[in-house]
Amino acid sequence: MRRIIIAALAATVLSTPLVGQEITEVQKIDFKDNTNWEQMAPGIQRKYVYGAQGMIAQFKMDKGATVPLHQHLNEQITYIAQGSVRVSVKGKDYTIKSGETLIIPANIPHSFICLEDNTIDIDFFSPPRKDWIDGTASYFKGPSSTHPALEEVAALDVRPGNVAVAKNGRIFSSIHPLGSTNYQLVEIVASKAIPYPNAAMQKNNAATSQNTFDAILGITIDQKNRLWVSDMGLNLGRTRLYAIDISSNKIVEQIELPASVAPKGTFAQEIVIDTKNNWAYLADIANPGIIAINLSTKKARRFSGHSSLQAEDLDMVIDGKTIHFGGQPARVAIDPLTLSSDGETLFFGAMNGTKWYALPARLLRQERDDNTIGKAIKIVGEKPISDGAFTDKKGNHYFTDLQHHAITRLSADGENSILVKATEKLLWPDNVYIADDGYAYISANQLNSTPAFTGGKDEGKAPFYIYKFKL
Structure with a gap:
């Protein structure tokens, strides 16, 4: 599974067109740099890249930070590179530690809580999260996720x-x-x-x-x-x-x-x-x-x-x-x-x-x-x-x-x-x-x-x- 995550990361980093757009150029992107972080909520920062068929996201989280209950049509593969989180799915809790992976099928409600400071969470989504790309995701209640209308x-x-x-x-x-x-x-x-x-x-x-x-x-x-x-x-x-x-x-x-x-x-x-x-x-x-x-x-x-x-x-x-x-x-x-x-x-x-x-x-x-x-x-x-x-x-x-x-x-x-x-x-x-x-x-x-x-x-x-x- 770790090889799958790494392969997905490499493929996605090399191309970031819009959803459904044909990939016509190889793109090398420095995904490990310390830029382009979005403050999603207290204690949670995110950045992502995406191709025509998949998206890779990286999260930095502090202890106690939470992702509210939500669901999406995208299959999600979560890999914890550092620290640990607890994921609640259908009333069952899963503790995911460094080096471990959780696969969440599409349209399944789930929530996260971070258990350690400096946790690094890498998520792969297929297809790409359109609600992130167009800014319509609203499961966070803070102002950083509820964007005003243009x-x-x-x-x-x-x-x-x-x-x-x-x-x-x-x-x-x-x-x-x-x-x-x-x-x-x-x-x-x-x-x-x-x-x-x-x-x-x-x-x-x-x-x-x-x-x-x-x-x-x-x-x-x-x-x-x-x-x-x-x-x-x-x-x-x-x-x-x-x-x-x-x-x-x-x-x-x-x-x-x-x-x-x-x-x-x-x-x-x-x-x-x-x-x-x-x-x-x-x-x-x-x-x-x-x-x-x-x-x-x-x-x-x-x-x-x-x-x-x-x-x-x-x-x-x-x-x-x-x-x-x-x-x-x-x-x-x-x-x-x-x-x-x-x-x-x-x-x-x-x-x-x-x-x-x-x-x-x-x-x-x-x-x-x-x-x-x-x-x-x-x-x-x-x-x-x-x-x-x-x-x-x-x-x-x-x-x-x-x-x-x-x-x-x-x-x-x-x-x-x-x-x-x-x-x-x-x-x-x-x-x-x-x-x-x-x-x-x-x-x-x-x-x-x-x-x-x-x-x-x-x-x-x-x-x-x-x-x-x-x-």
């Missing part, structure tokens, strides 16, 4: 980039430059995308101009309710920063960064604003670094060269397919960038990365050297492979989980959990924005289907969505 905010014929929501509820979105060169910035009004602040500022598929937007991606709302956007200038060759007064719908600030700080090719796609100290920070994934801008003096500097800014050697696997970028397995560097509510701590991580870092923002404001800044960087927790993040006023961090079509949270006390998972809806959740109305807003733009990722034609299918869910 509500549609807008269905667009072009890909949204990042979304931001003002204090009065107005919703703004960049249009991703990898998908369209018509509009660059829109306001969502009655579920429609309206050019913002006007049509004249949009590129409209014309030649690049100093007087129009070029390639906007990062957007945010500051504490004065101004909309800030970063224009990467992919065609113009200049990185620009705009502030728009949403009361008058007028551009009130335009800053062009010097080529010494942001040369042509800079891909500064994330932006955060420190209203208290009047600074802005951008994340550049092309030449991995953080660009800090003094909004009072317009002086800018770059921090780069540190290992925390680089991508990890970690494949991004979505629906059983290793995602490529530029013809190679994607290795995208610093991408998510957030700021604490007091403006004193920058948080960041690589898209292809599992670590979430913290950096004292004052060191950038004080123009300290890169070596001093690098020594001050600390790891504050783990994150999924993600394209966007948001840090709320309480210090909780929210991430888009690209591999699992989900939004996760790293709480201020270090606990990881999945807030919402929607396999068929969150197709490349690009960013997440926590608004004052208590909702989390998400753009889902199928970015991995663009030519930059496929190396060929655009495989995306409109509409592309902006969603929200109640926290």
